[in-house]
Amino acid sequence: YSLNNGTSNGSDSKKLRVEEAPPSRVLHIRKLPNEASETEVIALGLPFGKVTNILTLKGKNQAFLEMGTEEAAITMVNYYTTVTPHVRNVPVFIQYSTHKELKTDAGNQRTQAVLQAVSAVQSGGSPSSDVQEALAAASSPVLRIIIDNMFYPVTLDVLQQIFSKFGTVMKIITFTKNNQFQALLQFSDPVNAQQAKLALDGQNIYNSCCTLRIDFSKLVNLNVKYNNDKSRDYTRPELPAGDGQPTLDPSVAAAFSKDSNSLLGKIPGALNPLSAAAAAAAAAGRVALAGQSGSSGVLLVSNLNEEVSNLRVYGDVQRVKILYNKKDSALIQMSDANQAQLAMSHLNGQKMYGKIIRVTLSKHQTVALPRDGLDDQGLTKDFTNSPLHRFKKPGSKNFQNIFPPSATLHLSNIPQDVTEDDLRLLFSNAGGTVKAFKFFQDHKMALLQMSTVEEAIQALIDLHNYNMGGNQHLRVSFSKSTI
Structure with a gap:
């Protein structure tokens, strides 16, 4: 093996402080456990894109991993700065290498076999080498999800919103087994399933409860017969609801177009399927990440x-x-x-x-x-003693109503004598155009749609906690609904 250094003078690179190495598609991995295999090192990079080469330094517990593109390497490093990578339950350290590429001795057949096996998995084939078992999980697009400590109901829509941050969700089936709420969820691509498992396994959907336990399913394709609150095929909006099940809202059904990526496009701030840097924020809609060690508030x-x-x-x-x-x-x-x-x-x-x-x-x-x-x-x-804190109480219902910025705002705590015209005027004056308005039945809450997401953000900043008189303050948040 030899390393092709991108600098003209090898000694110059030694002066570079570790954290200052510029982005490179070659990554330097340190503090690997003695028994770590090449396959396990490759698996660290697998969710982020094509792995094109590997060099392990056994005596030093180190390895160099070459990704197919610099972009994939940057995504990987960004992700692992917020979620500590582990190999065999041992934390390892990943940084950019000062080397721009790895030159591999073509005679090392085992390394070539491992890389070919990874390639086969990434292109949908099935490897036949001794790494098949270790990589088998990555070839299944179906995850089995168990929810522990389920103090609040977890709906099919919640799961779709969380997991769609990692790729296109095709189908979901939910059921109860052994008194536990479970789900099978199918992505369009096995790599997205691998990435979602990596980011979300062990995380909490709501603060301190509803913990996700995620495995790969042996099924590679789900058979969904009905679109209702228990199961859904996002590629077939025409499916019936089944006996006694509520039918889908027409506007929701319309969103399940044949181009299932379009659903992602309707969520402002939705992540690119392989944008694992943001997988660090595995919040993905509503997940409250269990505090990562060393992560900052x-x-x-x-x-x-x-x-x-x-x-x-x-x-x-x-x-x-x-x-x-x-x-x-x-x-x-x-x-x-x-x-x-x-x-x-x-x-x-x-x-x-x-x-x-x-x-x-x-x-x-x-x-x-x-x-x-x-x-x-x-x-x-x-602001420690501010009366505006919405999330002081663990498990507060407010955690269930956190959504990405959207043009539609949810208003609550509206006084009885305030009319639609009053609210339209108030929000127009905030700078923008009110496109639609709808009161809830009791008139204490309403949906109000601005013409753009930016206008809605501006209105929320200006009008959340606005004094409506009689010491009644308006509450404003983003909504997942449209009018």
């Missing part, structure tokens, strides 16, 4: 030009600090890492005040408050 938000504390729609904001030397950036401390991940997954890349905002996890664990009298510009605010 502090977000760095950049490209702003207005106040940002309405991140509270995705959790309880504790503190906000606008950076002194960079006024378009702020540190935002959420109450825990779960909420930070959730906010990041939904808000990164959204348009706010005409700018695309960027949301990343900060290296800071907390936002420090200034000493008395030292913050004369008022750049730091403490």
Whole structure:
């Protein structure tokens, strides 16, 4: 084996600090357990794209893994910075290598066999080498999901929303077995199933409950006969509901078009099927990530030009600090890492005040408050005792109503004497056009649709907690519904 270094002088690269190595499609993996196999190292990269080469340094417990593209390597590194990778239950470390490619001795037949087997799995074939068993799971597009600690009902729609972040969900069947709620879920591609399992196994759907236990099913194709609240085939909207089952809402059925990718397109901020960087935010709609060790509850938000504390729609904001030397950036401390991940997954890349905002996890664990009298510009605010915290209570119903930014807003706590015209006027004045409005039966809640997602974000920032008189404050959140 030899390494083809991308720099003209090998000694120069040694001066490069480990974390400063520029992106490369070759990744350096350290602290591998002694017994780690090439197959297990390759499996780390499998969900993110094609693996084209591997070099293991057995004596040093290290390996180099070459991905097919630099983009796949970047996605992999971004993901594993928030979710610690493990081989045989041992945490390992992954970083960019200073090498731009690996040159492999073609005589090493075993390595070539392993790579060919991976290739066969990725292209839908079936390997016949000794790595078949280790890679067999990756060739099944069907996951078996068990929900533990199910304190709240988990619907088929919740599962679809969570798992569709990782690829196109084709079919879901839910059932109860051994007094446990279970589901079989089929992706369009085995790689997406592998990625979803990697990101979601062991995570909680709602805070501290509804834990996902995920395995690969031996089935490779599901047979769905009915579209109802127990089973669904997203590729066949015409299926009947079955005896005594509620039929699908026509607008929902219309969304299940033959082009099943179009459903993903209807979810603002939906992830590219292989965008595993955001799989870190496995929130994927509503998942509250179990706090990863070392993960931060502090977000760095950049490209702003207005106040940002309405991140509270995705959790309880504790503190906000606008950076002194960079006024378009702020540190935002959420109450825990779960909420930070959730906010990041939904808000990164959204348009706010005409700018695309960027949301990343900060290296800071907390936002420090200034000493008395030292913050004369008022750049730091403490919201710890704010009455607006929606998520203080563990298992609060509010956790079930967290959705990506959308043009439709859900309004609640509306006084009885407030009319549709009043609310239309209020939201028009926030800057934008109200396209549709619909009161719920009791008139305490309503759906209001703005003409764009950006207008809805602006309206939520301006009008959540708006005083409607008589000390009644309007509650505004994003809705998954359309009018």
